[in-house]
Amino acid sequence: MKNILIIGCGLLGSSLLRRIHKKKLVKKIFIYEKSKSNIRKIKKLKLPGIIVKTLEEGIINSDLIIVCTPMSEYKKIILKINNFISAKTLITDIGSSKIESTKIIKKFLKRGIHWIQSHPIAGSEVSGPEHGKDNLFDGKWCIIIKEKNTLRKNLNILAKFWKKIGSRVVVMKAEKHDKIFSITSHLPHLIAYNLVKSAQDFEKKQSYGLIKYSAGGLRDFSRIAASNEIMWRDIFFNNKTNISKAIDLFIKNLNEFKKDINSKNNKSIIKKLIQTKKVRSKIIKLKQDIDEPDFGRD
């Protein structure tokens, strides 16, 4: 692999940029970024890479294109890419939901061009190139989406690339991906947004200065509820069928909890609370979170 083009240089794009540069994975890294504010930041931070003014310049010189924009930009980008792309250049992305993107790629991308979707499970509540880190992907999972017509050769190139970035690679289908992440990521984000919204609604009525007392639990949720709104709107819309089902399951369980609480059903509550506890130790064992009480923050 000689050159790479990164389209969209926010938190994820700039983290990839930093990592690719640090590990000297390619000769040239091209950056296409439409936000003037982000370009100013990239220049001020003296990040590596060549900022290209036109997509054409980046595309014709690159072996791999990584689309790191919100998913709602994909269609527009594809229509532009189509003008310059050849089958020699592989395309990937870092989007958090996959079925809807598959449809858009199938519908709009020029025939014979290879786009294999990726989803690195890495991110943060902050966004923008100033927050990128070269070790953002270290030890994190990266899901690569395999479709019927995905070429083994290209899959291997992409898997090799993500491993060099520091990720652990797993291959799955878009359907399975979107189901899994509706539960482990999309529902948790929605729930966090919804909890903070409910606290705000309550505060509007009562004016108790609630937020002052958020260390008792709410603060944990507020982190996730501070995530980028464009990115999350896209995820919620793109994976709406699975998320809707997840909401239904969640509400059903919450109503049962409420019933247990109101009837003081000791046995049922204790059983649930002991059961959920086990997930934490599993998560720690699987190295998906830090092994310190309170995230080690105090």
Place this chain on the structure above:
Amino acid sequence: MKNILIIGCGLLGSSLLRRIHKKKLVKKIFIYEKSKSNIRKIKKLKLPGIIVKTLEEGIINSDLIIVCTPMSEYKKIILKINNFISAKTLITDIGSSKIESTKIIKKFLKRGIHWIQSHPIAGSEVSGPEHGKDNLFDGKWCIIIKEKNTLRKNLNILAKFWKKIGSRVVVMKAEKHDKIFSITSHLPHLIAYNLVKSAQDFEKKQSYGLIKYSAGGLRDFSRIAASNEIMWRDIFFNNKTNISKAIDLFIKNLNEFKKDINSKNNKSIIKKLIQTKKVRSKIIKLKQDIDEPDFGRD
């Protein structure tokens, strides 16, 4: 203040013990602990204080008693305390909900004895004396509950005590306390338990190995959902009226979110997501959480 008795020496009790000893706040610290396993741990860790075999021994020699047991133990403890207590000794506790405890104290505590409730907003998903820390209360709020007949003199003694422990003190009524914490603490915990339970239910059906991919959001909730089950059962039961209302508000909002997602209501979703983001910066500004992306854990 000469001597203090701590009843129940788990995470909170042992943190108080460590702090009182470190700052040399009193001459003698008595510990009454009914769990043999906890007593073994206290001895093994060589924690300070005198372990008393009977409540009487601790009570008759102390100016302040701090009840650090689960709230479901209060009635039993009160009935024992009544045999030895005099009006000179002040009692407090560290329970997380207050209306129900007020009722129990009023109903069972001997006339003329002073129990002023406290609630230090400090804790962790881990429990037991081995996890206590002398700085657990540093800069954290401690709510002191004022009732109609609370003596100003005793309130001042207690406020002074918590300040020496490192807390910032605020005085309020039980009703206001229970409303505030139903939103900032009790609902968040219930939601976290419920989310993890829903993920478990989903996994039972699909066997996707979900937990492996929990870094996308679920892991944050799993921390809170690993909290002590006895403590949280007591809170859910004791504050059930407020928690029920909070659940109703939460479900109402979640159904609206679902509607917005399914109808792809861009304007409404973006408005909500931008709105909730503001709470995070408020929390950071009020020093209720660490000012680093991702809780600084990566």
